[in-house]
Amino acid sequence: MSFIIREQPIPTAPGAPGWDAFVQTVEARNAAQAEAYGAAASYTPEELILNWTDPNEPKRLLVAEVDGRVVARAYLEWHPNGSDDVAYHGIEVHPDHQGVGIGRALADRLEAIARELGRPIATAYVGHPDDGAPPRLVSPTGAGSVPALERAARFLVARGWELGQVERGSRLELPVDPADLVTRIAMATERSGTDYRVHRWVGRTPERWIADLAELMTRMGTDAPSGELEVDDDTWTPERLREREDAEADWPRTALHVAVEHIASGRLVGFTDLEVPDDPTRPIDQGDTIVVREHRGHALGMRLKLEGLALVAEAAPGHPCIVTFNAEENRHMLDTNEAVGFRPFVVEGGWQKRG
Numbered sequence: 001m002s003f004i005i006r007e008q009p010i011p012t013a014p015g016a017p018g019w020d021a022f023v024q025t026v027e028a029r030n031a032a033q034a035e036a037y038g039a040a041a042s043y044t045p046e047e048l049i050l051n052w053t054d055p056n057e058p059k060r061l062l063v064a065e066v067d068g069r070v071v072a073r074a075y076l077e078w079h080p081n082g083s084d085d086v087a088y089h090g091i092e093v094h095p096d097h098q099g100v101g102i103g104r105a106l107a108d109r110l111e112a113i114a115r116e117l118g119r120p121i122a123t124a125y126v127g128h129p130d131d132g133a134p135p136r137l138v139s140p141t142g143a144g145s146v147p148a149l150e151r152a153a154r155f156l157v158a159r160g161w162e163l164g165q166v167e168r169g170s171r172l173e174l175p176v177d178p179a180d181l182v183t184r185i186a187m188a189t190e191r192s193g194t195d196y197r198v199h200r201w202v203g204r205t206p207e208r209w210i211a212d213l214a215e216l217m218t219r220m221g222t223d224a225p226s227g228e229l230e231v232d233d234d235t236w237t238p239e240r241l242r243e244r245e246d247a248e249a250d251w252p253r254t255a256l257h258v259a260v261e262h263i264a265s266g267r268l269v270g271f272t273d274l275e276v277p278d279d280p281t282r283p284i285d286q287g288d289t290i291v292v293r294e295h296r297g298h299a300l301g302m303r304l305k306l307e308g309l310a311l312v313a314e315a316a317p318g319h320p321c322i323v324t325f326n327a328e329e330n331r332h333m334l335d336t337n338e339a340v341g342f343r344p345f346v347v348e349g350g351w352q353k354r355g
Helices: 019-041 045-052 102-117 151-158 178-195 207-223 238-250 300-315 331-340
Strands: 004-007 059-066 069-077 086-093 121-128 136-138 145-147 162-173 196-202 253-262 267-277 284-291 321-327 343-354
Touching: 004 102, 019 045, 019 059, 019 069, 019 086, 019 121, 019 162, 019 343, 059 102, 069 102, 086 102, 102 121, 121 151, 145 162, 145 343, 151 343, 162 331, 178 196, 178 300, 196 300, 207 238, 207 253, 207 267, 207 284, 238 253, 253 300, 267 300, 284 300, 300 331, 321 331
Parallel strands: 086 121, 284 321
Antiparallel strands: 004 059, 059 069, 069 086, 121 343, 136 145, 162 321, 162 343, 196 253, 253 267, 267 284
């Protein structure tokens, strides 16, 4: 099978020049991701273009074409406000076109571009289809493993990548029992005491909380477990957060937010966010969840998770499930998720290569 590798200009919006090719890249992406994640990783081009046009997360996009049709994509992403050394790599080849050298050719081009950019540390998060059978590659943290003989794992090891962390994808079936949810929120509130209060909102962040939320989002890069991966700090400012929220105005997803305030200081000390697709048959993504180190041990993570479920029931009922990802060494958050009802459905490797 012959194929062509080329760089693809990123469209500025749906329907802009390059849009048809971008749609084909998403089709290839979704088919490739479904091998490990199932439907949980399927997105529409209209949903994904927001991240591809974010000036704070610039990207380069490569495609592989067979007979004029895009059958694979690869991308490089970096954070101008983060580490000067790190770039995030991704390669996704449609299952019908794997095993013919497309992945290797894309990887060679990505690594060359990263060298040109002066970013020698490559990071990738890869879902691994897993039946639990040996042999295993164990995370250097000692928590979690990936199947050593799985196709993507063998590909990465052969190219000099090292496993730095294992993440667990978990899913919570909806709806949850409303009476049980009320009871559990009351119990978590009692455990956390009178020093904290919870705030919930849909869409744009109230002006009162914009600076605090930006700081918490920045701390996701420093406080969250990162295993043996070199962390790329990603700085958020109130201005950047507002720009992102402005860009989400026509996004076919709705952002739900829950945050916890330390009453004495008047500052937010934890938050979680959820992204809800307009299509009610699709899963909800729970993204960042953090309680800053200084305020852990007060059941605040549990309150955030439960209050998030309450907000979903009010603002976005009818979706089949919520999907979230956590480091396997983050036992406290996994305990919280399991207590809420999340169950594992995929293993994801955090890989790194130092060029």
